[in-house]
Amino acid sequence: MSEETTPPQIPIVDDIDRVIHEPARLIIMSYLFVLNKVDFLFLKQQTKLSWGNLSSHITKLEEEGYLEVIKKFVDRKPYTLIQLTKTGRMAFEAYQQQMKHMFEGLNP
Amino acid sequence: MSKPVDLKALERQAYLTYHGDGIIDLFLGFVIVWLSVLAVILPEFFIFLVGSFVALFPSYTSAKKSFTIPRMGYVEFSATRQWKTKQLFVVINLVTVMGVVLGLLAWLVPLVSAFIVTYFLLILGGAGGGVFLLIAYVTGIKRFYGYGLAIFSGFVIAFLFSLSVLIPLCSLGAIMITYGSVLLYRFTRKYPKGERDEAQEPY
Numbered sequence: 032m033s034e035e036t037t038p039p040q041i042p043i044v045d046d047i048d049r050v051i052h053e054p055a056r057l058i059i060m061s062y063l064f065v066l067n068k069v070d071f072l073f074l075k076q077q078t079k080l081s082w083g084n085l086s087s088h089i090t091k092l093e094e095e096g097y098l099e100v101i102k103k104f105v106d107r108k109p110y111t112l113i114q115l116t117k118t119g120r121m122a123f124e125a126y127q128q129q130m131k132h133m134f135e136g137l138n139p
Numbered sequence: 140m141s142k143p144v145d146l147k148a149l150e151r152q153a154y155l156t157y158h159g160d161g162i163i164d165l166f167l168g169f170v171i172v173w174l175s176v177l178a179v180i181l182p183e184f185f186i187f188l189v190g191s192f193v194a195l196f197p198s199y200t201s202a203k204k205s206f207t208i209p210r211m212g213y214v215e216f217s218a219t220r221q222w223k224t225k226q227l228f229v230v231i232n233l234v235t236v237m238g239v240v241l242g243l244l245a246w247l248v249p250l251v252s253a254f255i256v257t258y259f260l261l262i263l264g265g266a267g268g269g270v271f272l273l274i275a276y277v278t279g280i281k282r283f284y285g286y287g288l289a290i291f292s293g294f295v296i297a298f299l300f301s302l303s304v305l306i307p308l309c310s311l312g313a314i315m316i317t318y319g320s321v322l323l324y325r326f327t328r329k330y331p332k333g334e335r336d337e338a339q340e341p342y
Contacts, residue, residue, distance in 0.1 A: 061146060065146050077152075
């Protein structure tokens with residue numbers, strides 16, 4: 032009698048949001064997820080990214096509709112503030128769930 | 140190996156970095172010195188004037204705008220964090236109001252007056268120490284646990300050895316101003332002001 036073996040369940044990684052999955056963008060999204068609004072300088076100090084890197088990742092996330100850039104005057108000084116959009120917040124939550132499920136699927 | 144992203148730790152780290160400038164220590168240190176001055180100049184009205192420190196709040200906001208934001212950047216913390224801060228202010232104001240009520244009772248009811256006069260230092264130490272411990276617990280700024288314990292033990296020592304109220308107040312004020320100055324110095328070295336001017340912000 033031959034034993035029929037079923038192929039192991041391989042976690043589906045294709046669904047992972049690759050825009051968020053990139054390490055620098057993941058840390059940017061994480062900060063924006065827990066903070067309400069931040070400006071470029073604060074984000075740069077926290078993430079330790081260079082201005083160029085930070086700028087390009089923010090542009091990418093903005094293109095995806097995950098965050099919005101707002102001009103705000105604080106004490107008569109202009110600040111470029113960044114905050115997550117509703118889409119961005121939902122995408123980050125979905126990403127968290129996907130990663131959680133993927134690692135659950137990797138358990139021996 | 141890199142650590143996993145802990146969102147709570149990330150938020151706490153951002154909050155602690157923002158308050159790592161020592162301005163809160165300097166502000167509260169000066170508030171304590173201010174209260175000490177009041178205790179010397181107007182001892183009979185001291186209990187009623189405890190709330191006068193609220194007048195010093197604009198200096199704190201102004202210092203944050205002048206030192207912290209140009210170096211560290213602007214941040215608005217989450218609604219939960221803002222709610223916690225508001226609750227903290229409510230509790231501090233309640234403690235202040237309770238102090239004023241105690242002062243009024245001391246004036247009106249002789250029995251209460253005798254109790255307050257006898258245990259004045261312990262009441263003040265308990266209330267002051269409690270407020271600092273509460274600040275430490277709510278904000279997560281650990282050095283405030285130290286300040287809370289220092290103020291409480293300072294007042295207990297003053298009570299036991301019949302020392303002036305000025306000794307624990309001025310000692311703690313001096314400790315906070317000194318430590319706050321050290322933190323501010325470190326902060327200005329770590330985050331120079333020119334950073335934003337050199338910025339090539341894309342928007």
